[in-house]
Amino acid sequence: MSPAVLPSYVRDGWWTPDAGAEAVVVRDSSTGEPVTHVSTAGLDLAAVLEHARTVGTESLAALTFHQRAVLLKQFGAALTERKSELYELSKSAGATLRDSLVDVDGGIGVLFTYSSKGRRELENGRVHLDGPVEPLSKDGSFLGRHIYTSLPGVAVQINAFNFPVWGALEKFAPAFLAGVPTVVKPATPTAYVAEAWVRILVESGLLPAGTLQLVSGSVPDLFEHLRLGDTVAFTGSATTAAKLRDHAAVQTGGVRFTSETDSINASVLGPDATPDTPEFEAYVKQLFVELTTKAGQKCTAIRRAIVPADRVEEVVAALRDRIAQRVVVGDPHDESVTMGPLVSLAQRAEVVSAVDRLLAAGGTALIGDVTVPDVTRADGTVGPADDGAFLAPMVIGFGAETPDAAHEIEAFGPVTSVLPYRAVEDAVALVQRGGGSLVTSVASADTDVVTALVSGVAAYNGRVLVLDRDDARTSTGHGSPVPHLVHGGPGRAGGGEELGGIRAVLHYMQRTAIQGSPRVLTALTGVWHPGAEVRQEGHPFRRSLQTLRIGDQFASALRPVTLDDIAHFAEFTGDTFYAHTDEEAAAANPFFPGRVAHGYLLVSWAAGLFVDPDPGPVLANYGLENLRFITPVSPGDAIRVTLTAKQITPRETDEYGEVRWDAVIHNQNGEIVATYDVLTLVSKEDR
16 A cells, blocks of 8 residues: 655644645655655645744744743653654664664754753843843933844745754754744655654644644745745755745845755864874764764765875774774664665765766775665665665775865765865865865864864854864764754855854844833833832832832942941951052052952942841842942942842742842942842742
């Protein structure tokens, strides 16, 4: 019986084309057996996008950043419970268990990371502040501030075949956190794996309406339906990306387009890394991993191994030994297999064609060839590959005069080239000839070498990894983007930036400069601005988050400062800096009129002036931020403190939240002595 047509998940329901519609057959990459059929014949794509813009946007707009972040964690937990299903499906796409750990577990890890970062680094609101307030008038009545708000459209992702889980979730997580609904368009060869993870989330019942849709198949008229406020995140070939970028929707229609494309990544072995060093071992190990993981089908894989000319033979020999000892090519359904096939016969043909062009340009096959290897089948027997898309690992060597082809042709499979260099500046030049990459790695313990290499190649890369004896064991590796850091690169790599922590969230938001009064900015941002309304009704430390409001304020009485106080603090703390203990030396200092009070003495006294000591809703002092000392305080002066509730951030999963207080210390003349933020943890309800 022929496999059914793969459904799409659109408008909060599963949809399949009419019977008889033409469909693309997707086959098991090891056996050639049909896995599913893919078609979007009859799909109303305009309605799909509009559903996201209306229903999806409304669902996400009802949630704060922190509430969305909690859902991301729950999505991750739901996928974790059923990830074995994704492992099993991925075997038909050629993925071994190690490959699935990169794709499936990597994608789940992105969800958990963005959940954590969203709750730690974003406000528990719907507006994100960008930078400090900008005073625009002398009296403080007119202010400016940059804010980020959610784009009003849909985040469309067009994904590559090699990472059907991670590739989608690394785009979905920041868009969801930003408040923008997503439409996923997976690559056809692995669309059935993408359908599986979407189905798991749908069945979890956690997805807010309209926030995630899946289109299983082609979208030829997609760009005709996009408009201002929509975004497209594309992963694939540079040629396709260029065509999409030239569309009128992007050029003049305001659609944001980012791409992550072909990348001839490099890895440089430092001249100090001899075979007896940890750096050499780490380099060869990493080269092996990038050559064989996902059968080399990674946008971050090492395509150019740049090695000192007198060390090429040693690197190749070490790599050959490791391949012989550790690589078993075959069907991933057999547990002994360590490297599966390419995703399809068509992909294998593309890789073979690229290899032929590299050899024709002057390359020499140092390890492996393009003949079809004998492989381990699912039943454990070894023999011809039949209809499988198998290719053994291959290393191509080039001479001192490296042709342009070595820096331009990407064999997107288990293929890497070894390029020799004689001086560090030559290695830099070779990296640069790649025209822009996602990542370059450097293996060296010589900081001078590392500095020269990084300084020369950083502008040509989105990420640079430095491997040495100190981090070789803990490094996540050349080919493993992490959600905390930018994934992308300039030039040929596409010019985009995905991931990068909260930077990726901001791709799906609009930065706007807001100008207005303190009252207006306070209302818009949820953060109190000096000059906005305040309430002085009892001590605000007596209020839980249930009753505390932005602008609740406490103003203390004056406390005098004496010379004895300063001397005692100096003796008690050991802070005998001359400005506090030597009148003559202090007076000679251009910043002080004579002996002055310690700044930390004033901050300590301020705490004593505003603290309400009895047990209550305030649970703990969480810290101080942005402390600045502005006006010196001399013996005979007096200080007072004003404390105002500046920002209230309930924690979604705890019975308390964080309150940020605006603290200002004045002297008896009304001059500002110090400013800072006090952070406290406060119970949500009265205790």
